[in-house]
Amino acid sequence: MAKEFKTLVYRNEEIAKDIFDLKLSVPEDFNSVAGQFVMIGVNDSSKLLKRPISICECKDGILRLVFRIAGEGTKKLSLLKAGDEVTVLGPVGNGYPFKEGEDRKVLLLGGGIGIPPILGAEKALKNSAKVTSILGYRDEMVFLNADFERESFLTSDSCGVSVEEYASLSALERKNVQIKGNAVSVAKALELANLLDFSEYDIICACGPMPMLRAVKQLAAEKGIKAYISLEERMACGIGACLGCVCKTVKKDAHTNVNNARVCKEGPVFLAEDVEI
């Protein structure tokens, strides 16, 4: 059960340009699954609405949110200091379709500020036999990659080596080397280079910008794998009341009775084939 509570900032640091790693104390009964999000107040009475931020991870009573400054609200959040009080509502929404510790074979695709919930997914899959992450960055400015513990590949739209070049490197040399391309194009290239085999995975879980999610949806259809994608939308309430944050759905949604589902309530994670993006 979600709730609204006031809490204190434990730490807030910039881990890459304009990307902040915000840690908050949360109550003991705060139980989230990977892919859920919280609504967080920005401590500015002229900015009424809480900001939806995806949960990166939560353990030992510390909630970790990693966000990019995207506007005035997130700019305010970036200024939070240890000891500051914030209001949080959550966890809310539906996350990825597995529970902490479940054994699922998952290919994780994260793009940009979509990477934080993908890290949470990887951590939740600690008992899984097969987990691979492909992390897409704009440029050489990588973040959170060191926190990934399982097999992972880094990509970049603007720099990096070819997959062939990457394949020729030793495991040690590959560390922190980016492959040129985006998470989806690199996934396909890795398969051609025999570094990735889509048939080894039960599902794909993705979070990132809309063009990436469209490519993931197409990739999933081509490979015949179910893909779960996390959508982003401007929200007001975050609890399913205002109908501000809908996405178009292929079938009629059970709650809204039209081809629209609430991103905050039925989502943010949807089965890719169910949504029109």
Add this chain to the structure above:
Amino acid sequence: MNTSVKLCDVVLKNPVMTASGTFGSGLEFAEYMDLNCLGAIVTKGVASVPWQGNNTPRIAETASGMLNAVGLQNPGVDLFVNRDLKELTKYDTNVIVNVCGHTTEEYLEVIERLNSEDIIKMFEINISCPNVKEGGVAFGTNPVLVEKITSDIKKLSKKPVIMKLTPNVTDITEIARAAEAGGADCVSLINTLTGMKIDIERRKCLLANKTGGLSGPAIKPVAVRMVYQVRKAVNIPIIGMGGITTSEDAIEFMMAGANAVAVGTANFITPKATVDIINGIEEFMQKHNIKDINEIVGCVE
């Protein structure tokens, strides 16, 4: 101490209700607060058939306010009755159903369907939504049409009728008088003010609908002024709304002439906004030794 108010023979345990469209069917908030403490729940507008609503983005934040262009997305009256209304019977509060339509016939269809639902205490007629092309504000800005649709609805309705007024007119008292002349039992005001926000980097409107309805504390002084004007213009009860965020705001509306108040955007700031406002009103009454909340209604000359 009496906090109860009466609107057309319907007794509200306190003057605080929810503003349509900001509270879903009410059930979305049940996880966060006690619905039983509300004077009334005003549900999201419902039409004769499901409405898809507008494209996204539907929401844009502005200084001390927000724009919305949801476009009255709703599941249609059948699902609303069979699911939402049924669930609402579990709560001890008044249910007021907001009704929307593109044409007079569509409004009447909903009224006819809902007339027999005992749980519904009143209808609120949305003739003021700025985000749909037909119906909505197209009715609400023309006094002749307001009087006509009000009397058409009154002829059919077995429950008291609240006409919800738009502020997007030259003289809101003219519209309020038209509603009263048409037989309205009550008026609620204000709906949102039409606004726009432009993304200067992309040189595009932020909302897919281009324009949206401005709500929140930014519009409160406009709303208070309009309640004050309408109080002087009509004799039927007034439900005041527009940016109410605190109990002080609610009291301000009542002093301007509102018999009850509705809380809208504040529900998005915190889901228990209504509870805080109800408690704050009681504290204010205690502090100022007010025995009956109705004493302050319209007390400002």
